[in-house]
Amino acid sequence: MARTDIEDIEVELFQRALLARHGYDFGGYAPASFRRRVLNLASSLGCGSVGELTSRMLREDALLPNVIAGLSVPVSEMFRNPSTFRALRTEVFPILGSYPLINIWQAGCAFGQEVYSLAILLEEAGLYDRCQIYATDFSDAALARAQEGIFPARDARQYSENYLAAGGKRSLSDYCHARYDFMKLDDRLRRNVTFANHNLVCDGVFCEAHLILCRNVLIYFSDALQDHVLALFRDSLVRNGFLCLGNRENIDFAPAGRDFAAVDAAARIFRKNAGNG
Amino acid sequence: MSAPRAIVIGCSAGGMRALKEVLSKLRSDVGAPILAVCHTGSEDVTTLCELIGASSTVPVREARERCRAHDNTVYIAPGGYHLLVEYGGRMSLSVDERVAFARPAIDVLFESAADVYGHELVGIVMTGANHDGAQGLLRIRQRRGIAIVQEPLDAEASAMPQAALDLAGADHCVPLRDIAPLLNRLCER
Numbered sequence: 001m002a003r004t005d006i007e008d009i010e011v012e013l014f015q016r017a018l019l020a021r022h023g024y025d026f027g028g029y030a031p032a033s034f035r036r037r038v039l040n041l042a043s044s045l046g047c048g049s050v051g052e053l054t055s056r057m058l059r060e061d062a063l064l065p066n067v068i069a070g071l072s073v074p075v076s077e078m079f080r081n082p083s084t085f086r087a088l089r090t091e092v093f094p095i096l097g098s099y100p101l102i103n104i105w106q107a108g109c110a111f112g113q114e115v116y117s118l119a120i121l122l123e124e125a126g127l128y129d130r131c132q133i134y135a136t137d138f139s140d141a142a143l144a145r146a147q148e149g150i151f152p153a154r155d156a157r158q159y160s161e162n163y164l165a166a167g168g169k170r171s172l173s174d175y176c177h178a179r180y181d182f183m184k185l186d187d188r189l190r191r192n193v194t195f196a197n198h199n200l201v202c203d204g205v206f207c208e209a210h211l212i213l214c215r216n217v218l219i220y221f222s223d224a225l226q227d228h229v230l231a232l233f234r235d236s237l238v239r240n241g242f243l244c245l246g247n248r249e250n251i252d253f254a255p256a257g258r259d260f261a262a263v264d265a266a267a268r269i270f271r272k273n274a275g276n277g
Numbered sequence: 278m279s280a281p282r283a284i285v286i287g288c289s290a291g292g293m294r295a296l297k298e299v300l301s302k303l304r305s306d307v308g309a310p311i312l313a314v315c316h317t318g319s320e321d322v323t324t325l326c327e328l329i330g331a332s333s334t335v336p337v338r339e340a341r342e343r344c345r346a347h348d349n350t351v352y353i354a355p356g357g358y359h360l361l362v363e364y365g366g367r368m369s370l371s372v373d374e375r376v377a378f379a380r381p382a383i384d385v386l387f388e389s390a391a392d393v394y395g396h397e398l399v400g401i402v403m404t405g406a407n408h409d410g411a412q413g414l415l416r417i418r419q420r421r422g423i424a425i426v427q428e429p430l431d432a433e434a435s436a437m438p439q440a441a442l443d444l445a446g447a448d449h450c451v452p453l454r455d456i457a458p459l460l461n462r463l464c465e466r
């Protein structure tokens with residue numbers, strides 16, 4: 001009993017120290033998964049306790065990128081939940097196609113799996129050249145990886161299956177080169193993609209988007225932070241713009257959720273309500 | 278010992294039948310929510326909920342993020358997501374790395390529930406072919422919750438209950454048919 005209570009205190013102190021020393025605010029994250037990550041981070045950095053991690057983080061500035069990378073856990077997949085990508089292709093792309101220029105914001109892009117997925121489907125729909133895609137994350141380490149577009153070859157089979165299930169028209173291998181243990185996505189897929197650091201907790205509106213894709217990021221946020229970010233998305237979207245969330249996300253508890261109407265509830269695709277500018 | 282405030286169950290290979298057996302004999306007024314991870318490999322647990330729900334004494338639903346886990350209801354972790362409990366009894370999901378090759382992982386559910394419910398928690402590890410759940414059951418015992426493990430020889434797959442016994446031990450190690458009666462007794466108020 002005592003042991004765990006100490007851990008609770010340590011996690012809270014760690015969070016406060018990270019804010020005070022480095023300006024990163026994790027106060028709005030859902031406690032259970034945040035706690036797990038902090039404990040994992042401490043052990044992966046060889047710290048015997050979260051307290052030790054806190055004191056190292058306070059003194060060793062060089063540790064900060066590792067801390068952020070460890071707390072970010074950029075776990076993703078290409079075409080994760082293929083049915084969602086299929087729905088984007090069939091329900092959203094035709095409407096995007098009516099705009100001369102299309103802005104897409106992918107928030108929480110992890111290692112870029114989703115942004116390359118999106119790029120491929122946009123190419124196949126003949127829309128890519130009209131698109132500007134912003135892929136953002138708050139982890140520089142993740143962004144650097146995303147920019148490379150290199151993934152382990154052992155994931156290739158899963159990605160290919162997902163691609164076909166998402167309604168891909170060719171073969172995923174047409175878009176990448178196999179190199180030993182890795183697959184590298186075609187550089188051309190990145191020609192209209194801008195990778196940038198953006199922290200959903202504290203950074204604001206930076207574009208007028210027609211589609212925002214932010215999957216499996218808000219699940220880590222408490223109700224209040226989820227609401228804050230949904231309001232940010234609302235304010236970043238053009239009138240009737242689209243928002244796509246992760247397949248098991250629930251926005252019923254956020255007042256800003258009422259500014260969106262479900263277009264395809266199962267695929268978690270929403271549209272900003274007309275009344276909201 | 279006071280009646281538990283929550284019950285968590287983990288099972289894998291053969292788990293659906295085991296869950297069905299337990300939930301069909303459970304008293305309908307256990308007075309606690311029941312959260313379960315059953316590795317199925319499928320993204321969609323709707324069918325699983327229906328199959329188990331057909332004979333269960335209490336409603337069986339897929340766990341929804343941010344919703345409160347109500348008493349006398351079973352919540353099954355959705356495919357592809359870890360299920361956690363927050364202080365106050367609401368459920369949350371994560372797509373963090375697999376634990377023991379699994380997502381949802383029993384360890385993740387058990388550890389978060391142990392943090393929230395402490396000694397007022399019952400954790401049950403049943404049939405399965407891996408070692409998920411052992412670490413979680415250990416945490417439950419460290420926080421003085423009650424650990425129940427299905428007798429490995431009685432289980433369709435013995436590896437998981439055996440791994441749990443080896444690492445965490447158990448307060449009760451019983452065959453499947455005795456799990457529901459045991460729970461019914463523990464939940465007497």
Ligand SMILES: C[S@@+](CC[C@H](N)C(=O)[O-])C[C@H]1O[C@@H](n2cnc3c(N)ncnc32)[C@H](O)[C@@H]1O
Nearest residue numbers: 072074076108110137138199200201215216217
């Ligand atoms: C689980 S991944 C989701 C990846 C991908 N969207 C998917 O669903 O497969 C969550 C991502 O959100 C990012 N993230 C977490 N908090 C963030 C914040 N405050 N601002 C921006 N990105 C954040 C993490 O760095 C991580 O890459």
